[in-house]
Every structure is written in structure tokens, then in C-alpha cells.
Amino acid sequence: MTSILTVLPDFLLDFAVATGLAVLYLVVYTFATAHNEFALIRRNVPSAALALGLSLVGFAIPLSSAMVFSATFLDLVLWGLVALLVQIAIYAIVRVLIPDLSPRIAKGEIAPALFLGAASVAAGLVNASAMRF
Numbered sequence: 001m002t003s004i005l006t007v008l009p010d011f012l013l014d015f016a017v018a019t020g021l022a023v024l025y026l027v028v029y030t031f032a033t034a035h036n037e038f039a040l041i042r043r044n045v046p047s048a049a050l051a052l053g054l055s056l057v058g059f060a061i062p063l064s065s066a067m068v069f070s071a072t073f074l075d076l077v078l079w080g081l082v083a084l085l086v087q088i089a090i091y092a093i094v095r096v097l098i099p100d101l102s103p104r105i106a107k108g109e110i111a112p113a114l115f116l117g118a119a120s121v122a123a124g125l126v127n128a129s130a131m132r133f
Contacts, residue, residue: 014067014076021080025059025087026052032088034095034102047105047113054117058124059087065128083127090123091116 030037030052040048066079094116095101104112 013073017073017076018063018067018080021063021077021084022056022060025080025084026056028084029055029059029087029091033091035106040106045106045108047108047110050110051105051113051116051120054114055087055091055120058090058117058120058122059083061121061124062086062128062131065131069131079131082131083124086123086127087120090119094119 035048037048037052041052062083063080066076066083070076070079098104098112098115101112101116105116
């Protein structure tokens with residue numbers, strides 16, 4: 001049986017890297033979108049929280065898969081970056097399908113935010129399943 005003390009350093013490294021990637025994701029994603037999610041969330045706009053929160057889940061799903069199956073630290077980082085790019089691509093695709101996506105989210109409309117969030121989670125699931133280790 002493995003002692004927690006022997007695996008704790010690996011846990012801490014994986015957790016720190018995943019947290020750093022999640023922060024990087026939030027910075028890049030919010031920069032890529034045409035609306036300011038955090039300002040909208042501070043103003044209590046639920047659609048912004050829904051879209052951003054589900055996109056973060058869509059990113060975390062493949063990131064967690066990468067954490068489980070990556071053989072090296074570099075693998076984890078590279079698969080995390082792939083997950084980030086997939087989420088940015090999904091936002092771009094949804095924006096083509098719903099050209100006024102950002103203004104509608106900024107106005108507090110739930111339907112476009114929910115569609116974007118669902119697309120993000122779906123892409124995250126497919127991304128995680130498509131990873132080959």
C-alpha cells in the first residue's frame with residue numbers, strides 16, 4: 001500500500017500545474033471573448049456566470065483526463081494547452097452560429113449562454129475521450 005507521504009509531492013505538482021492551467025485558461029478565454037465575463041458576473045449577470053462556468057467545466061474535463069493518463073509533466077501541460085485551444089475554437093464556432101452571442105450574454109439572456117456552455121462541456125467530453133495516451 002502506498003503511503004500518502006510518498007504520493008503527496010506528485011499530487012501537489014499535478015494540482016499546482018492544473019490550477020495554473022485553469023488560471024491561464026480563464027485569462028485567455030476571457031481575453032478571446034467579446035464580452036467581459038468577470039465584470040458581468042460582478043454585476044450579477046447570470047448568463048455570463050453560466051457561460052463562463054460551463055466553459056471552465058468543459059476545460060476541466062479533458063484536463064482531468066490528462067492528469068490521470070499523462071506520463072510526464074510535459075504531457076499534462078501539452079494536453080492542457082490542447083484543451084484550451086479546443087475551448088477557444090468552440091467559442092468561435094458558437095459565435096458563428098449565434099453572431100450576436102456576446103451582446104446577448106451581456107444583456108443577461110440565458111439561452112445563448114446555456115448553448116455556449118453546453119457546447120463547451122460537450123467539446124470537453126469529446127476532447128477527453130479523443131486523447132490517446
